Amino acid sequence: MNKVLVLGGSRYFGRGVVERLRDAGMDVTVLNRGSTPAPSGVAHLIADRDDEAGLKAALGSRSFDVVLDQVCYTPVQAEIARRVLRTDRYVMTSTIEVYDQVRTETPMAESLVTPATVDLGLPEYEYGEGKRQAEAVFSAGDTPFVSVRVAxxxxxxxxxxxxxxxxxxxxxxxxxxxxxxxxxxxFIHASEIADFLTWATLADFTGPVNAGxxxxxxxxxxxxxxxxxxxxxxxxxxxxxxxxxxxxxxxxxxxxxxxxxxxxxxxxxxxxxxxxxxx
Missing domain, CATH: 3.90.25.10 (UDP-galactose 4-epimerase, domain 1)
Incomplete structure (x- = not known):
């Protein structure tokens, strides 16, 4: 049984992913700030991912086969996760907005955006830029990484x-x-992106992938x-x-x-x- 940690996953299609992973027989743990309980049959850890010490304390010695990160919006959050989480594979829910600087008249392939620059000193990030830089942090690490660029x-x-x-x-x-x-x-329907993220979490490919x-x-x-x-x-x-x-x-x-x-x-x-x- 694969051990899966989901960061976030408390509402909308994220909750659907958690329920699908559970129903597929995975050993699922949800980590969030505690505002919403996890679905039945799912372990629940409460921590603020921005608090590195608190995150370490909540996780203890736990390790996972795969992490699905539903709520990573900045490279700072990505750096903390990369330092703290122990996993064999990392899947991040990214966004179509990473292509917001692309100008094209043909469908946008993953190769059009290859994040490389990280600025951890910015006080805040535009949504697309924050996701691009978070992707760059994980891509530079040693853990096999997937970014799902969601429509x-x-x-x-x-x-x-x-x-x-x-x-x-x-x-x-x-x-x-x-x-x-x-x-x-x-565009994509909420139930379909829940299906896709479940599939991507349980697969073994790496790199960016568009979903729509x-x-x-x-x-x-x-x-x-x-x-x-x-x-x-x-x-x-x-x-x-x-x-x-x-x-x-x-x-x-x-x-x-x-x-x-x-x-x-x-x-x-x-x-x-x-x-x-x-x-």
Missing amino acids: HVLGGEDFTGRLRHYVERLDAGDAVDIHAGPRPST SHGGLSAVDIARAISIEPRFRVVERDASPFSFDRYAVLDTSRATGLGFSFSSTTDWLGEAIEDARKG
Whole structure:
């Protein structure tokens, strides 16, 4: 039985991953700050990952076959984890936003971003840059490392409210604020990314891997899936979530080649919209 440590995993698709790993027969331990209890049948450790001494105390002499890190946002957090956690393989949930500086007209392959520079002295980090630098810290270590670059997640008990923003405005007859000519990006349903992260945790490959459903969506595509006659307002700044002024579609051929089959956004977008409408 593999011993798996999940950092975070207390809500949304992270909890789904924990439950899937447990149901697959893994010996699962969740470590978080204690605001949410772990699912039944899962060990629970309480610590703040930013407190290195407290993290060491909570873990004691424990070691794991694999760590799934759901909540690493900065290189400082990555450095602490690399020093403290004892594991044979490390999987980090990263993001499509590591490509936020890429300008391309073709799907973005993992090789377009190879993080190398780390600045531990910054007081705070932009989301994409923090994830890029966290990837760089782990990649420089000796432990086999995977970064799962997750597309925008929709569906389920989505606490971000981004899709709900569209639903509420369009259902009320209001306009959605978009860029001039909004470009497509890649999306994935919450249940599918939970499946993918479970699969990636139990696999043996290393390196970055993109995760997203087939079929890119633009802000206009999302709006038209919600309303027969959606209204739009073109803005130069402060556009609605998921309105992008750059092409941002992921190339998922590496994951497919490794053996994971993604759905298409048309398979689940309507369900995600209804989830947002109910929520």
